[in-house]
Amino acid sequence: MRARVLVVDDDPALAEMLGIVLRSEGFSPAFVADGERALAAFRDVRPDIVLLDLMLPGMSGIDVCRAIRAESGVPIVMLTAKTDTVDVVLGLESGADDYVMKPFKPKELVARMRARLRRGEDAAPEVLTIGPGGNQVTIDVPAHLVTREREEIKLTPLEFDLLVALARKPRQVFTREVLLEQVWGYRHAADTRLVNVHVQRLRAKIEADPERPEIILTVRGVGYKAGTS
Amino acid sequence: MPIIDLSTDQEPVRAEALRSMARGFGRRIAAFAAIGHRRWRRSLQLRIVAYTLIASSILVSIFGVVVATRIQDGLLQSRIEASISQLNNGHSYVEDQLGAFNRADDYDLPRSMQAVAENLAQLYGSGGESGVVILGGGALRGLGPATAGLGGSQQLISDELEARVLDNQIAHQFVTLPPTTDPQGNRIAARPGMVVGIPVTVAVGTFELYYVLPIDHEAASADLVRNTVIITGIALVVLLAVMAGLITRLVVNPVRDAARTAQRLSAGLLDQRMAVRGEDDLAMLAASFNQMAVNLQRQIVRLEDMSRLQRRFTSDVSHELRTPLTTVRMAADLLYTSRDDLDPLMSRSAELLNAELDRFEELLTDLLEISRFDAGFAALDAEPTDLVAVLDRVVDRLASVAERAEISVRLIAPDHPVIAEVDPRRVERVLRNLVGNAIEHGEGQPVVVTLYSDESAAAVTVRDFGVGLKPGEEKLVFNRFWRADPSRARQTGGTGLGLSISLEDARLHGGWLEAWGEPGRGAQFRLVLPLRAGGRLNSAPLPLVPESNELPMATTDVVLRRAEPADSETPAHDVGGLADGDQINSNGHPGDNVRPAATSKAAGSDPQSGSGQPTVDADESSSEAAHA
Numbered sequence: 001m002r003a004r005v006l007v008v009d010d011d012p013a014l015a016e017m018l019g020i021v022l023r024s025e026g027f028s029p030a031f032v033a034d035g036e037r038a039l040a041a042f043r044d045v046r047p048d049i050v051l052l053d054l055m056l057p058g059m060s061g062i063d064v065c066r067a068i069r070a071e072s073g074v075p076i077v078m079l080t081a082k083t084d085t086v087d088v089v090l091g092l093e094s095g096a097d098d099y100v101m102k103p104f105k106p107k108e109l110v111a112r113m114r115a116r117l118r119r120g121e122d123a124a125p126e127v128l129t130i131g132p133g134g135n136q137v138t139i140d141v142p143a144h145l146v147t148r149e150r151e152e153i154k155l156t157p158l159e160f161d162l163l164v165a166l167a168r169k170p171r172q173v174f175t176r177e178v179l180l181e182q183v184w185g186y187r188h189a190a191d192t193r194l195v196n197v198h199v200q201r202l203r204a205k206i207e208a209d210p211e212r213p214e215i216i217l218t219v220r221g222v223g224y225k226a227g228t229s
Numbered sequence: 230m231p232i233i234d235l236s237t238d239q240e241p242v243r244a245e246a247l248r249s250m251a252r253g254f255g256r257r258i259a260a261f262a263a264i265g266h267r268r269w270r271r272s273l274q275l276r277i278v279a280y281t282l283i284a285s286s287i288l289v290s291i292f293g294v295v296v297a298t299r300i301q302d303g304l305l306q307s308r309i310e311a312s313i314s315q316l317n318n319g320h321s322y323v324e325d326q327l328g329a330f331n332r333a334d335d336y337d338l339p340r341s342m343q344a345v346a347e348n349l350a351q352l353y354g355s356g357g358e359s360g361v362v363i364l365g366g367g368a369l370r371g372l373g374p375a376t377a378g379l380g381g382s383q384q385l386i387s388d389e390l391e392a393r394v395l396d397n398q399i400a401h402q403f404v405t406l407p408p409t410t411d412p413q414g415n416r417i418a419a420r421p422g423m424v425v426g427i428p429v430t431v432a433v434g435t436f437e438l439y440y441v442l443p444i445d446h447e448a449a450s451a452d453l454v455r456n457t458v459i460i461t462g463i464a465l466v467v468l469l470a471v472m473a474g475l476i477t478r479l480v481v482n483p484v485r486d487a488a489r490t491a492q493r494l495s496a497g498l499l500d501q502r503m504a505v506r507g508e509d510d511l512a513m514l515a516a517s518f519n520q521m522a523v524n525l526q527r528q529i530v531r532l533e534d535m536s537r538l539q540r541r542f543t544s545d546v547s548h549e550l551r552t553p554l555t556t557v558r559m560a561a562d563l564l565y566t567s568r569d570d571l572d573p574l575m576s577r578s579a580e581l582l583n584a585e586l587d588r589f590e591e592l593l594t595d596l597l598e599i600s601r602f603d604a605g606f607a608a609l610d611a612e613p614t615d616l617v618a619v620l621d622r623v624v625d626r627l628a629s630v631a632e633r634a635e636i637s638v639r640l641i642a643p644d645h646p647v648i649a650e651v652d653p654r655r656v657e658r659v660l661r662n663l664v665g666n667a668i669e670h671g672e673g674q675p676v677v678v679t680l681y682s683d684e685s686a687a688a689v690t691v692r693d694f695g696v697g698l699k700p701g702e703e704k705l706v707f708n709r710f711w712r713a714d715p716s717r718a719r720q721t722g723g724t725g726l727g728l729s730i731s732l733e734d735a736r737l738h739g740g741w742l743e744a745w746g747e748p749g750r751g752a753q754f755r756l757v758l759p760l761r762a763g764g765r766l767n768s769a770p771l772p773l774v775p776e777s778n779e780l781p782m783a784t785t786d787v788v789l790r791r792a793e794p795a796d797s798e799t800p801a802h803d804v805g806g807l808a809d810g811d812q813i814n815s816n817g818h819p820g821d822n823v824r825p826a827a828t829s830k831a832a833g834s835d836p837q838s839g840s841g842q843p844t845v846d847a848d849e850s851s852s853e854a855a856h857a
Contacts, residue, residue: 011552011553011556013553013556014552014553014555014556017555017556017559017560018559020559020563021559021563024563055548079555081547081548081551081552082547082548084601084608085608085610086608102551102552102554102555103551103554103555103557103558103590104555104558105558105559105562106558106559106562106563107562175618177618177622191654192612192653192654193610196612220613220648221613221614221615221646221648222615222646
């Protein structure tokens, strides 16, 4: 089945070009040009992935991102022309899974989208635990279920992938580059902001005290590792 | 006695107490002196008051001494003159009375002398307060003394005075009159007095006539004058000091006020102003100061506005250019991927379009980056970063470029992580630029990248053995759009902004980026970064000018880079592997390690260990690489 893509972009030429590329890559795109109607279009189309321009007329891309994230864990890839860290981090913090800097190559965009859609194909029965005793989080991998003391924690698919990657090798330190490769499907990229922001978001959901993390630990200068009992 | 016993018992205790008191006192004095010194240096007012005190004290003292002396002299002089006129009268009387005698051994002579003295004393004595003494002089030495009036008068006549009188002079001398009692029986204390003497020559020989007179009235007047002068002087000095203090205060207060306001201004409170009172010089100071503040504020606000506009502009240009460029990029890519279906001319056009779009993008990115630096809005996102990993990545990514240029890149780095608080994106950009440049200008010779750190800084040098730099060019290379040789064909293109941006990146970290080069010896670039964000650099762990022309190890023809671990899911950094290895190798730096790595040619023979990184001795590795 062709994956449905919702493209939220106000530039008609770019939207049309995106349509040509996406159709040729086997996606089924739908378009909306302003922020106000983006949420309605999202409910209507029920896309598998959203491409979202950060600068939109009406409602800003950041607000659209928050609104979509509030009701769905669907992968969101930002299209941004702003390279400042503030803008990138703001977009990621509002819930985007990944971002592509304009101008991007079509292959790069498609690779990112595939990486976000790829998940859940080879889920063998597996239950993982992570965190120190007394503050353990259980992950049922095929069921996409994360629980602490039998209480479900809602994670987006990306956050889930990030947690699973760390939990599968509990004693190992993951550099940000390795996480970028394993979770986001990047090769040869050093954009550590992506990892940092998502680790913060993940901590905010699963840690008892996000200021003093026990489940996802920072290894200074190297990266992150899972906290073990 | 018990009291004495007690006191002797307590003696050592008391001495100790005294000593400690003295020490405490000394410390207190030292503390006061320190405070005083500080106040002296800081307070203009204190200094001016002190100078005024000193200067006015000296002036008033001189003035007082002169006035007092003049008045005292005047008083005494008139007294002396009055005494001398009395003495002259006495002289005539003595001449009359004793001039009748013809013989010195006249029986009546001593009696007459006594009578004359008593008469004179009665005439001028004013109640026993003064005395009259008549002495026989010269041949008449044996006669007298005849004294009358004040008792003990003759002892007051000094030999010196007598000699001067005998020398036929009217002489006077100041003395202290002994205590006595007045006719009413009241005690009179010792008081200042004067002896005046005159020789009286008659037929029988020369007599000496002396008056002993009290001058306590004159002394009292002189004392009064002196005291008045002293009191007036002190009052004057104090008054001057107080006035100096007040006047200084009048000037210093506005100055202090101005200093405070200036401090607030420089702290960013741009709307701080001084109060303007009156129309005097101080008011002018305040008014000028305020004028300056207004101008500064206007200028700063204007610059801020401009900067904000610039930033907005940069951001807008960025967005406005990038969106259509994305469309163009995608269209060009579509054409490029299907170029095989196009006719040769169209196909080549698609290739050119694609390649130039890459350059255009690079140029756009660099221009926006440099304008962000110019606008002062480049922000540093520092986080602890392993520089070894960054260098590995940089060398790794440039491997294909190096291979195309048939250049080997050698990385000399410690085999433990070098953690520095830096912006990893910026540092990677700088290093990619330096290594890329070295490969471009390497002329087929190897490129050596060295990383070394001390306790406060980390340094990376990138050395190539190409054409080198001409004198003066080591500064020019950082200029925008500068090219070493305009006629030389571009190999890898580049925007001409790379090193300018790198320099700005280094500065943003508080680091240094410098170049060295000599024609024929190649070039070396050195990046030095403080290990802690915001740290200051004092020295660099690596020299800018290389010590030798030699390669640090035998030359090989392969690109050197770190070996990928066999299992791609095993990341390079395994905690267990971080600690081991403080080997000392032939390159001098303890713990350094030349990490060879495989090219496509050498991959099969590269040593693989399950965990950590392969750490192989330099010679061994090069021979191994040579075997391959």
